[in-house]
Amino acid sequence: MSYTLIHNANECKYEYHIDGAVAYITYDDQNGNMHLTHTIVPDELSGKGLAKTLLEDVLQQIKIDNKKAVAQCSYIIKYLEKHPEASHLFV
Numbered sequence: 001m002s003y004t005l006i007h008n009a010n011e012c013k014y015e016y017h018i019d020g021a022v023a024y025i026t027y028d029d030q031n032g033n034m035h036l037t038h039t040i041v042p043d044e045l046s047g048k049g050l051a052k053t054l055l056e057d058v059l060q061q062i063k064i065d066n067k068k069a070v071a072q073c074s075y076i077i078k079y080l081e082k083h084p085e086a087s088h089l090f091v
Contacts, residue, residue, distance in 0.1 A: 003050075005057045014058045021045050025058050025073075032067045033091050039075040051075055059089050 003016040008024075015024040021042045028035040036058070041051050055076060062069050068091045071077045080086060 003053065003057070005054075005061060007061065014054070014061065016050070016054055018045055018050075023050050023054055025054060025076075029067075030070075033070050034062050034067050035070040035072050036076050037072045039073050052079065055079055059086060063089055 003018060006015045006017065007013075008015050011026075012028060013024045013026050015022050021044050023041045023045055025036055025040075026038045028037060036055075039051050039055065041054070059069060069076075069089050070091050071080050080090065
């Protein structure tokens, strides 16, 4: 299943809007280094692999924007440990 990634720049979030719920990753842009600070998937959307899909879409967008990610959220740190092939997208 595919979702539309929404960049909510006013709230520093990348979001998926699904069935009235919002899954999101917050960030702090520090001179092009996107510090990814929280990954939130509401209970009603959990258990579907949504956090991984959301993160991979966010990383793709960061790459398109010629920026780098900084893992500051425990989920993203664990993702990076399991997927070292994505390390080139991080500072």
